[in-house]
Amino acid sequence: MSDFDPNLPIYIQINNSIKQAIVSGILKPGERLASVRERAEELAVNPNTVQRAYQELEREGISETRRGMGTYIVEHESLISSLKAEMAHDLLRKYIDGMQALGFSSGDITAELSGELAKPNGLSTGGKR
Amino acid sequence: MSDFDPNLPIYIQINNSIKQAIVSGILKPGERLASVRERAEELAVNPNTVQRAYQELEREGISETRRGMGTYIVEHESLISSLKAEMAHDLLRKYIDGMQALGFSSGDITAELSGELAKPNGLSTGGKR
Amino acid sequence: MSDFDPNLPIYIQINNSIKQAIVSGILKPGERLASVRERAEELAVNPNTVQRAYQELEREGISETRRGMGTYIVEHESLISSLKAEMAHDLLRKYIDGMQALGFSSGDITAELSGELAKPNGLSTGGKR
Amino acid sequence: MSDFDPNLPIYIQINNSIKQAIVSGILKPGERLASVRERAEELAVNPNTVQRAYQELEREGISETRRGMGTYIVEHESLISSLKAEMAHDLLRKYIDGMQALGFSSGDITAELSGELAKPNGLSTGGKR
DNA sequence: GTGGTCTAGACCACA
DNA sequence: GTGGTCTAGACCACA
Numbered sequence: 001m002s003d004f005d006p007n008l009p010i011y012i013q014i015n016n017s018i019k020q021a022i023v024s025g026i027l028k029p030g031e032r033l034a035s036v037r038e039r040a041e042e043l044a045v046n047p048n049t050v051q052r053a054y055q056e057l058e059r060e061g062i063s064e065t066r067r068g069m070g071t072y073i074v075e076h077e078s079l080i081s082s083l084k085a086e087m088a089h090d091l092l093r094k095y096i097d098g099m100q101a102l103g104f105s106s107g108d109i110t111a112e113l114s115g116e117l118a119k120p121n122g123l124s125t126g127g128k129r
Numbered sequence: 130m131s132d133f134d135p136n137l138p139i140y141i142q143i144n145n146s147i148k149q150a151i152v153s154g155i156l157k158p159g160e161r162l163a164s165v166r167e168r169a170e171e172l173a174v175n176p177n178t179v180q181r182a183y184q185e186l187e188r189e190g191i192s193e194t195r196r197g198m199g200t201y202i203v204e205h206e207s208l209i210s211s212l213k214a215e216m217a218h219d220l221l222r223k224y225i226d227g228m229q230a231l232g233f234s235s236g237d238i239t240a241e242l243s244g245e246l247a248k249p250n251g252l253s254t255g256g257k258r
Numbered sequence: 259m260s261d262f263d264p265n266l267p268i269y270i271q272i273n274n275s276i277k278q279a280i281v282s283g284i285l286k287p288g289e290r291l292a293s294v295r296e297r298a299e300e301l302a303v304n305p306n307t308v309q310r311a312y313q314e315l316e317r318e319g320i321s322e323t324r325r326g327m328g329t330y331i332v333e334h335e336s337l338i339s340s341l342k343a344e345m346a347h348d349l350l351r352k353y354i355d356g357m358q359a360l361g362f363s364s365g366d367i368t369a370e371l372s373g374e375l376a377k378p379n380g381l382s383t384g385g386k387r
Numbered sequence: 388m389s390d391f392d393p394n395l396p397i398y399i400q401i402n403n404s405i406k407q408a409i410v411s412g413i414l415k416p417g418e419r420l421a422s423v424r425e426r427a428e429e430l431a432v433n434p435n436t437v438q439r440a441y442q443e444l445e446r447e448g449i450s451e452t453r454r455g456m457g458t459y460i461v462e463h464e465s466l467i468s469s470l471k472a473e474m475a476h477d478l479l480r481k482y483i484d485g486m487q488a489l490g491f492s493s494g495d496i497t498a499e500l501s502g503e504l505a506k507p508n509g510l511s512t513g514g515k516r
Numbered sequence: 517g518t519g520g521t522c523t524a525g526a527c528c529a530c531a
Numbered sequence: 532g533t534g535g536t537c538t539a540g541a542c543c544a545c546a
Contacts, residue, residue, distance in 0.1 A: 375493045
């Protein structure tokens, strides 16, 4: 999984994937993130890049660094759930606004979604960009 | 309207907004785009940046330039409609994939959309990024 | 025939086509060229562009302007034949040098030519760019 | 070697020379190109101009860039050979079409080539444009 | 160091 | 006026 969108900074894409993992429960509050070096190797990316993603995460209050011990996801339960709501709302608005800019009505927007979800493999097409 | 997302190249954002305008009918096939210099001034951006957006557009077969006369949207009607389908599908997949990465089920995804569209001002919140 | 190579100035392409016409006998020494306006209309090009092509032609000693009468091909017979030799040599060197730069041997270069000329429609493929 | 044909965009000439180098085996698949800045200095040209040449190359599927590491020739062996065929055919058609436009017969065309190749220095006259 | 984007501004071919 | 190319040089993300 080292194919990044070249039009978006990689550190932002890494940061995002971590937030997704937290919100979806793959990473739990209090858990330790992979070390910068481990993660960099996995992603075939320079450690500086992972480092920057972790910094952003900390700035957002989602992780915290413990000297010599690594980076941990914050325990703050409500923060996680509000994060989920915020990210979902962001995705939703991007979808709705984008469709409306293309001239789709509310009915169209709902119909397109239903149609796509009804597809046999509706759950796993393409890649997230 | 000169606020660009700092995480995405400006020329891509300009290119995108033109495609939206075409698909939504604001710009019609055969019509002339604003000149590079005009548009650059409007957007408070360097002419080179607008030109790059126009170049991409031409590479995508959406516009054509007539020497000394300006840049025109191609007449090819079917191209416009396939462009609309492609852009809509892109938005849709980004929404679905994003939601699924957050752990939402198909039901949740539909419910969230309906809820948002039902809001009184459901048609014009936030900004398109 | 108004498809010009966008990477070469149009006036040079017009100038070239006139020289070809002279050398191939389509235009004869002493003959009058089409007026700037006529030619511009035929080529769907701005008169200034044709004008510039004619200027170049005169600079090369191939045509001369007679006030109020138009542009005429020079009578100088030897000039025409030397023009033919020069243009042919130019084409030839471009071909040979290009092929050699690609790593072809003299044998290859001859073989490729023979092969192409032996094709059924070997005399009229593609367009001159 | 910084003399460019003023009638052809410099970035196209640079792009061309790289393709020639690849096809003739001077540059091999997988190899790294000189950096934009290095090449710009060598050619006494602005870095932006070299970059544009590299971009075109990438668009043509001939090179790929690795973030922060440089630009590399693609490994795709067949692409190289088809590139060679395409460039040779282009040169050939330009020669044949040009000669025919001058009124030369197929016999003449072949004869001229043989004559030139038979010259003592037939392998290295003039400059490649 | 390496490529990507952007600005500021010049000059050219063409209309 | 209109797009195309080019220079000079800045700043950014990434290695």
